[in-house]
Amino acid sequence: MTPLLSVRGLSVRFRMPHGRHVAAVSDVSFDLAAGECLALVGESGCGKSVLTGALLGLLPANAQTRGSAVLPPDDQHAAPVDLLTVGERALARTVRGRRIGLVPQSPAAHLTPVRTVRAHLGETVRALTGTRRDALPPAVAAAAERAAFPADHLGHHPHQLSGGLAQRAATALALVGDAPLLLADEPTTGLDRDLVDRTVAGLRRHADEGRGLLVITHDLAAAARIADRVAVMYAGRIVELADAAAFFGTPGPRHPYAAGLLAALPERDFTPIPGLPPELDALPGGCAFAPRCARADAACAARPPLDGGVACHHATAPEAADA
Amino acid sequence: MATTHPPTPATEPEQPWHTPAHERRGTRKVRVTTSAALVATAVAAVLLVPLLFPLDQQAIDLTSRLLPPSWDHPFGTDDVGRDLLLRSVYGLRVSLTVGIVAALVAAALGLAVGCVAGAAGGRTDRLLMRLVDTFAAVPHLLMGIFIVAMFRPGVWPVVVSVGLTHWVSTARIVRAEVLSLRTRPYIDAAISGGAGRRRVVLRHLMPAVLPQAGLAAVLMVPHALWHESALSFLGLGIPAHQASLGTMINAARGPLAAGDWWPTLFPGLFIIIPTLAIAGLAGAWRERINPRRRSELVL
Amino acid sequence: MLELTGITAGYDRGRPVVRDMSLAVADGEALGLLGPSGCGKSTLARVAALLHTPWAGSVRLAGETVTGHRFRAPRHQRTAIGVVFQQPRLAADPRLRLRDLIAEPARATGRGRELADRAAALADAAGLGAELLRRRPHEVSDGQLQRACLARALLLRPRLLICDEMTAMLDASTTAALVALVEDYRKEQGAALLAVGHDRVLLGRWCDSVREWDGDGNPAGAELLTQE
Structure with a gap:
């Protein structure tokens, strides 16, 4: 099946004074198919909202992008559209509302x-x-x-x-x-549980009706209820891309950061991951999570590629859970 | 359902960065640059000309009365033979100084009244705002004339008159801003941290409204300049022998009736061009304070 | 520690948001106040923090009856309570660097020099490094800013901490870290806590007891859920 949205190697950086650059999103790739819900989760400042901005063409003037985010051709549109390069006019006339619907953060x-x-x-x-x-x-x-x-x-x-x-x-x-593609930006922030449940159910219904749904959220509980797949972002990169059922249930997350994030939930261990995420203008050359990671060793000086859905040298093996 | 993972891009040559185009930027840049250049030229002229050309702009030369523009006198001469270019620069010097000082006086007054009214609320606020309404209800020029008429003609009565008639709008802007800030949680947090009323006003509210008050002051400079010119034109402001743009246009009425246009045109341009330039700069500043596209980098 | 009796409160001329609500937090107790959004629990928290004048009812703080709110409350009563708000972006003066943001209550009470070390220690405990402390609110993330706001609330060693939806905007790890910071402080100083929120699981895990409030702004149906 052809995806509704195909993101490849998407990076966004901000030019700052004194020649500095803030790498808000680095080398993000994912596909979103019709009838599927992908939840993009991560802590505040991990680049989720910048990624949303890039997809909607709503980046501030000092932003630069690389890579592609392509809406492939469909029945009505003969040519593929790259959201990053198509330009404001085309986005306003043919994309926003028509091909991508935005469900905003605070309605x-x-x-x-x-x-x-x-x-x-x-x-x-x-x-x-x-x-x-x-x-x-x-x-x-x-x-x-x-x-x-x-x-x-x-x-x-x-x-x-x-x-x-x-x-x-x-x-x-x-x-x-x-629009065949819905983008929901933190749809559950500040809502109480009942409302979260209803919002999530409403959004899920649209995915079940065949729309593609990209949910950007820091609310893991909501993500668990709505998503088919989960992408965990850390310091601007996707560190784990997994089936939601496996991620939230057994075998659970494979990346140590994702595992830490889940463990921090009050219904689980309620223990925070030590330390703070790195600053996006001074990212380490190797694995960005290594300074906070219990499993870190010398291998982490090199950046792990996103391989088989997880970007970590010490990821829990997928078969470990089967045992 | 099998999970499909997009292939990780192999180490291919780095793509160049793409900067999204922002269409409206070009014209804005031209406008800002032109305005800045004009303002800089005007300021440089009024500062440097008296130093570089220590000619007596008041020197009367009845042999060269009302000469049209020429190489010797690019703006021509007036009805007593004074060089109009030199005199216009001197006039701009007086008018601009009056305009700037009056605008500063008005903005400072407005800032103080607006802050006190907004922060104090209640009876103080109502009392001050009635005062503002009273001032606003009287036409500026009429009140300005009333104030200058109480003094002997000179520069200071004009400054006082323009300052006293123009603080009202700044006071309203500042008060509205303070009212909207007053209920922000960060003011709550300051109060909860033990801050007193004075500290909240001076440390948290005043700095937040300073850009708005500054913008109001800049926007008021041209306005004050026009008021100075109007008062002087009416013979109530700057004394007639002293060059200001208003007195010059006033003196040019006679020649204009006789068909000699240059004594009116050039001082007139000296009022209009700096006005537009200052307004252009203020507009750019307003866009900076009040950004539409500049959502900063939202992390 | 804190006793609210028969509080009715609202804004301007509208309907009261809180009607005849009573609530007490004992010394060292952690009370959770659970309710749906818009039920008036934030208003009640503001009344309790002496930031909003109720229309009726009385507030007693550490045995003293509170006679005024906001600037009219005596400074020692105001500073006995530390408040953390839901949205760090709105609760931080945008012009202050984080270092000054945290030290602000000390300076406002003329104890800047005396509490400088404590401010630094709190920033450190909140995980904020020297580089972050030099930044202004718009240059840091929500999570980092809320850490600074919590440090600010703890600076004057309040005997009661009021957290109004402190973690509603934050991810799981930051939530757990902030709660741990609050609990460390309470253990050290024996301070009481009023945590207002809508997350039943979180409040249940965090507080000694949780009081539930129905959506009407009316506490008649409020029940006491005791944990463990």
């Missing part, structure tokens, strides 16, 4: 406070599908329906919505253009 802040949900949806429907004014009400109703947003709340303003409904309104907006 209430994402909506204009003085306009109703109906006005938001109407505007987006018109902009993306060119629906005429007289055909708008049914189109808006259909758009709300798709994200399970209750029709009797369409006249509400964002501040009148509960957190869950605001989330659904934002999701409805992301779905208007019928």
Whole structure:
């Protein structure tokens, strides 16, 4: 099956004063297929949000990119589109909302406070599908329906919505253009458990309907419930890319950082990984996790490649768990 | 389901870095550079010309009255034979100084009132804002005329008059900013850490609004310059014998009626061009303070 | 340590966000306050931290009745409580370097010199190196900034620590590290803790007891869940 999004060797760096560079994302590669949910997890500052920015063309002016993030040709689009080089105009006209829908981090802040949900949806429907004014009400109703947003709340303003409904309104907006790829940026931050469950279930449903779903989150519990595959990022690199079932269940994570992250959960050991992640403007030449790693030895002076889904010289062997 | 892993790229030659294009940058750069060059030229001229050409700009030469622009007098001469280029530079010097000092006075006053009103809240805030409304309700020029009329003509009454009529907008901007900052958790954190009212205002609120007040001051320089010119043109500001752009245009009314355009045009350009240049720089500064694209690097 | 009785509080002219709520934290106790977002638990935390004036009810702190909030609270009452907020970005003055951010309460109380060593030790315990301490908030990550904010809250040796959704924005490892830092401090000083949050698992693991609050802003249905 051809993937919906194919990222190869993606790197992002920021030019800083005095000729310094901050390597926010380094050499990231992954594929995302239709009907699949990939969760990108890692601690704050690991480069997750920069990666999102790169995919949406929303990087600040001092950013530079390398590699590719390609939307392959599909029924309506003959040529592949590289999100990194296609340019702002093409992104705005043909990609955002149409081929990639964004489910934002804080939905209430994402909506204009003085306009109703109906006005938001109407505007987006018109902009993306060119629906005429007289055909708008049914189109808006259909758009709300798709994200399970209750029709009797369409006249509400964002501040009148509960957190869950605001989330659904934002999701409805992301779905208007019928984008095959959904990108959810920290969709569960600051939500309480019930709302996390509902949000996660809602997003999962869209993946089950055949969309590709990329979830960027630091919330491992949410990632465990939604994802088919998990990519763990550390210091701008993917250090482990694994099946979610294996990662969260048995045999568990293979990279020591991923193992430490899971162990830090309050429902598990609740012990932090010692130390802090390295600064992205002074990354070590070898394995970036080595200074915090109990398994580190001389081999870690060389950077381990992402080999068989894990980038570590001392990764737990996959077959170890089978025993 | 078998997990597919993308192949790890082999050690291939490093790709070059790609810098996303930002379309609007070009014109902005031109605008900022031009504005900066014009402002620098104006400042250099008013500072250096009196040093390099110690000619008496007041010297009257009735044999060369109202000469049109020529190589000897690029801007021509006025109705008593004074070189208009030299006199315009001197006029700009006076007008610009008055404009800058008046703007600083206004901004400082506005900053103080705005900070106190915003931080104190309650009755103090209401009282100060009624004062602001009162000042704002009277037309600037009218009040300016009223203030200068109380003094003998000179530079300082004009500074006081323009300063006293223009602090109102800065006070409003600063107060609004302080009100929005006041409820930030970092102010809560400072209070919880034992900081008193004075420390919160001086250490946390004032520094945060300084850029806004500074921008307001810069934007006010051209405004003050125009007010100075208007007051002087009306014969109420700078005394008529002293060169300021306003007095020069005032003196040029007679020649203009007779068809001699240059005594009006050149001082007029000396008002308009620095105004636009300063506004251009202030615009760039505003974009810096209030960035749309500059989301910094969000880690 | 802290006793809130019949607190009703809200903002401007709106409906009260907190209605007739009572709550007590004993010396050295760790109490978790669990509730969905928007239920008013943050407002209650602000009342408890003397940062918000309630419409009705009384606050008693270490046996003294609190007579005023914010600037009207006497300094010794304010500094007896350390507060950590949900969003470190908003809780840190953007112009202060982390070093100055941590030392801020010491300077505000005129004890800058006396507490310089303690500030350095706290920064070290929070894992912040010399290089990070020279940076400003926008140059560090959320996790690093929250570490600095926690160090700031601990600087004056508060007898009560109030953590309002301290870890809601943070990853598992940073969460565990911050909780460990709080617990180390409490063990050393015997301080009490009021931890407000929505994560049942986290609060259950962290606190001695957890009080649950229903979504109505009304504590009538509140129950006491005691752990272990």
